[in-house]
Amino acid sequence: MTAGDRSVQVGGARQRAILALLILSPGRVVPVDTLVDVVWNGKPPATARTQVAICVAALRKTFKAEGAGDDVIVTVHPGYLLNTKEHDVDWVDFATLVGEAEQDARDGRLAEAAQSYARALALWRGPALSGVMGRPVEDEAGRLEEYRLNAFDDSTAVQLALGHHHEVAPELAAVVREHPLRERTLGHLMLALYRSGRRAEAMEAFRRVRKQFIDELGLEPGPDLQNLHDAILQDDPSLDAPKSAAPAPAAGAGSTAAEPRVVPSELPPDIPGFIGRAGELRGLDTLVSEDGGTSGPRVGLITGVAGVGKTGLAVRWAHRVHDRFPDGRLYAEMRGYDGHHTPTEAGDVLSRFLRSLGVPSDQVPPGLEERTALYRSLLAGRRMLIVLDNVRSYTQVKDLLPGVGECCVVITSREQLEELVTWPPQARVHLGVLSEKQAVDLLGAIVGESRLAGTPSEAVALAQLCDRLPLALRIAAARLASKPHWTVRHMVDRLRCERNRLDELSQGESQVRASLELSYRYLCPNAAHLYRSLGLLTAPDFAAWAAAALLDIEVRAAEGLIEQLVDAQFLEVVGIDATGHMRYRFQNLLRLYAGECAEREESEEQRWSARDRLFRTYLTLAEEAHRREYGGDYSVLHGSTVRRPLAPALTDALLVAPLEWFEAERLSLRTVIDQGAELGMDELVWDLTVSMAVLFETRNYIEDWRLCAERALAATRASGNLRGQATMLTDLGAVELRLRNLPLTAVRLEEALALHIEVGERHGEALTLRNLAIHDRMQGDLDTAMRRLEVAREIFQEVGDRSSEAHTMNNMAQIELDLGRPEAAVRHGLEAVRLSESTGRGGARGVAQSTHRLARAYLALGRAEQAQEAFLRVVHIVKEKSDMVGLSHALLGLGEARLLAGAGQQALDTLTDALDIASRISSPLVEGQINLAIGEALRSLGRSGAEEYLSAAQAIFDRIGARPWQERAALAVRSPGGRAGS
Known part of the structure; x- marks a missing residue:
């Protein structure tokens, strides 16, 4: 590792192994479990995860000491990520330079290719990952070494093509001595020696390696080396060094003029203001690269949602490479999504293409089969580009694909056209929306940069309201350009209203709504039903089970309909969530159109039923997730909303890790609470909010907790729901308690207590008393706090809430510590642990809290060994649940216990890890x-x-x-x- 020109030493084998794994996965998260497995070769100690965190902290210190800042290694659940945006990784730079060299070589720019190869190979300063142990790292080191040798061979081929045989011969000889069985390297050495007038040495090199092949492998060298050997013996002229290309002979006497050919050029005009798509253009460039692996026709496919710019990309690329197709460029609009015409048939396109290729109209065959045969025969000897735009199905284009030759076809479609085989594979390009910067740049290209310069934030807002979709951006920009008296803010305000947004973007000839309508028309009835039902939601994304609940169908059936919507570009895949399930989402404009379809085609009762089914499914799962996390219906009240029954197998599959399910659905649950409150479902939304409290507390989502509780409180107040009001006030008091806003805590909790007593809600009364006791302790009123806790404990025993009883005992233990009575604190702590353990496997969170308080009591008594043992148990539990708040508290206590035990440096390392976590969780x-x-x-x-x-x-x-x-x-x-x- 280097910092500037200095070499930086990384201490310890474990640190080097961890850094190596991060370097080998630049820009990607490496899970802690992976690091543990590699560092300890599959046999980690109990403290392995903690030791990994210590190693990462040490690496960060090293980087910081060299002036690299704190952002080199970033903590991202479930592990760590090496930030390559700000810091260089040699092998990544090496791969980039090799890629540039390969492209230059394919394009005939040999001098530039040689320079890029030289820069790439100069990055190597010795064996990759030298001194780092571990099978995966060693395997990767071998792979990188093979990558280097291949690049060396490619570089040598370029040097030989440039006639630099004298220069490369010495290094080739050294590499062959080190890797004698690499046939390509040996071939290059033999050729370099032969061209340098050293034929005998070339033969000797071959004989020496041939003997090694036979002795070690029992094989003869491959046919390429054998042929090269024979060619050298015969002084084959083809082995001579390259000469400058002779000028092409001029047409004149003795030359035969070729028959004149029709050279059609039917491409539409290039797209003005074309922005971005560099990666997609590179994918299409493989269609004209020299290294395609086939001598037949090349076929590319551009897919994407309506309005994303498929035609624009195809036309831009076609104009970029038009000179690569000297025999002509054909274009056909296939009208796969045309509101006024039926899709164009292949026979009609063939008739026009044949005439474009010079076939007289009266000689165009009448039948499809004959037209296809003649078309392919004419293309066989030509190098032509064919662009087939807006294709609906594979059937439309299969007869338009060339059979042999050097032609290239580019197809655009909203469908995936699974039957179509693209070659090279990189030429199957899927278009997403533009980046934020590209979207703003496109607006500026049409409206004028000066118009946007004064309001950059408004320009960004306009781009987002258009979903960064090129069609919508061009419409909005054209409207602005045509109305110089409109400000960008004015356009933003017009689009901000969701009810009118599609109207604003559907004026004139280019209409977003009309474009979406054409795709919607082709959906099968069930897929269309799901699409418009999903439009009833405002959730940012969803899993297949939610779609199944909307339609009241099986999850597998819902998955099939979702895939149809994905293929038709109505939905996009977000990725796999923390529970291992695929998630999907809308672009906003597609969601708005889905909502319009639902309003138009579904009755109010149907819309209500769909949402009610889904919202009650969320409540069923949230309640069960809470129950599994707590070991029962502890620390929570529930409302009267009827749960939607689910198949046990589905519930088990979704709630394997209850907190991870909550994490995956967190933002969706927030929108359900918002929508439910708007729809008057006050009983459901307060019940859902309290069921989510375990997530809010464990993952420190305090602002989410406040927003949900306030929304539910407003809904319960609007309906006069006193029990719901009391429960939400208790939750809001807990929020303020977390934020140390003690005056508002008291106001919220006293109001909640009065309402609980008024409606006779004993359980809610006890939960509120417990929180008031914590508030009293923070205010220094320990006597009042203890009295409240004693009353709360009696009620928890009465209602059977063992988890809350254990938590109450924890707080009593803390008060005993505050009063200087650690022996009494230990007694309360042991009782709390016993109660928590009695709640079963799901009560691990309560066990962790009780054990933590017990450990604190041991610490106060000076029992360092017992304290360490207890804190380590807590660390193990909270790490499994990704409870970062709990982990920071546990590591704090563990550090203090280790300091008490005399392990000073270990204590400081533990406390440093705790501080790193605490600083990231607010x-x-x-x-x-x-x-x-x-x-x-x-x-x-x-x-x-x-x-x-x-x-x-x-x-x-x-x-x-x-x-x-x-x-x-x-x-x-x-x-x-x-x-x-x-």
Whole structure:
């Protein structure tokens, strides 16, 4: 690794292995499990994941010390990612340069190719990944070495084509000595020696390697080497060094003029203001590359949703390469999606193409078979480009494909045309929407850059409202261009209203709605039904089970309809979510059109029933996910909404990891709560909100929690639902408690308590009392807090909520610690652990919380070994659940326990890991506590830097108003000689 011109040493085999794996996956997330498996060769210790985090922290320190910043290794669930946007990776640069060299060589730019190969090979400073152990890394090192040798061979071929045989012979000899069985390298050496007048040495090199082949492999060298050997013996002229190309003979005496041919050029005009699509153009460029692997016709396919610019790309590329097709360019509009004409038939296109190729009208055969045969015969000796635009089906074009020769066909379609085989494979190009910058650039190309310069944010908003879809962008830009008195903001305001957006983009000849209508018309009835039903939702994405609920069909049947919509470009695949299920989404304009179709074709009752089925399915799954995570219906109230029954196999498949299901559906659940509230489903939305609380708490989605609870509170107030109001006020009090907003916490919780008592909701009363007790403790009123907890515990025992009872015991243990009675805290802690463990396998979260409090009590008693054991148990549980809040607390305690045990450096490493996590999850209290712990640890170990951490802790506590911690931090800052105490 280098920083500037300096070599940077990475310490430790584990650090080197982890860095190697990240380097081998640039820009991609490497899961922690993968790192663990490689570093410990499939036999990791219990602390492997923690040790990986320690190694990553050490690597970050190394990078930071070299001035690289904090962004080299980024933490991204479920592992780490090497940031290659800001930092170079040699093998990535090597691959890029080799790719450029290969393209230059194919295009005949040999000098440029030689330079790129030289720059690429110069990046190698020795064997790849030298000194890094582990089978996957060693395999990758071998692959990279093979990649280098292939590039060396390709580079040598270019040098020989340039006549540089003298220059390459010495290095070739060295490589052949190291890799004697690489036949291509040996062939290059023999040719270089022969061209240098060293025929005897060329023969000797062959004989020496032939003997090695026979001795080691029992084989003769391959036919290419044998033929080269024979050609050298015969002084074959074809082996001579290349000479400058002679000028083409002029036409004149002794030359035979070719028969004149008709050279059609039917391409539409090039697209003005064409923006972007560099990657897609490169894919199409493989159609004219020299290395296609076939001598037959090349076929490319451009697919994409209506209005995405398929025709524009095809026409732009055709104009770019028109000089590669000296025998002509044919174009046909196949009208696969035309509202006024039926799709064009192959026979009609063949008739016109034959006339374009010079066949007189009266000699065009009448039948399709005869026309196809004549067409293919005429193309066989020509190099022509055929563009077939807006194809509906493979049947439309199969008779228009050349049979043999050097012709090239480019097809555009909204369908995938699965029967069509494209060659090369890279020429099957799928168009997505433009990037944000490209979309803004397209607007500027039509409207004028100066018109957008003063309002860049409005230009971005306009691009987003057009879905970054070229057709919609061109329509919006054309309207702006035609109305110079309109501002960009005015156009944005007109499009911002979803009800009118399609109207605004459907004026004049180019109409977004009409374009979508043509595709919708061709859907089968069931797929069309699903499409318009999905338009009833505002969720950002969805899985197949949600589509099944909308139509009340089996999931497998829904998957089949979804795939039809994907193939027809109505839906796009997002990817696989955390539960392993595929997710799909709309572009906004397609969603709006789906909603219009639903309004037009479905009755109000049908629309209500579809949404009601789906929303109740979400509630069924959310309730069950909560139950599985808590080990039962603990710490939660439920409403009266009737759940939608689901097949147990489906529920089990979706909720293998309940928190991951919540994570995958988080944004969709938020929109369900918004829509349900608008539709007056107040009982459903408050029930759904409390079922999601386990996600909000575990993953620290506090703002989501607040938004959902406030939306549900407004809905329950509008309907006069007192029980729902009380529950949502309890949730909002918990939110404010998390944010340390203690005055508002008290207001929310006191109002909730009064409503729970009014409606006789004992369970809700206890949940609210428990939170009020936590508030009292934070205010320093320990007696009131303990009294509330005792009442809450009695009610939890009465209603059978063991998880909440255990949590109450945790809080009682903490108060005992605050009062300086750690023995009593241990008793409460042990009881809390017992209660949590009694909730079964699903109560791991409660076990972690109870064990954490018990560990704190052991720590207060000075029992370092028992504290470490308990904290490690917590770490194991919270890591499995990706509970980063819990992990930061657990690592804080583990670091303190290790410091107490005398393991100073290990303690500091653990606390550093804890701080790294806390700083990324927006949990200021624990971040301040960790800074304080690190400062006190550094001071107790007699190391420098303590004041920096202590000051940071004090600033955080002052900002959030955590009074007891403010006092402790202030004391620590004022007491440089020792710890501030606990």
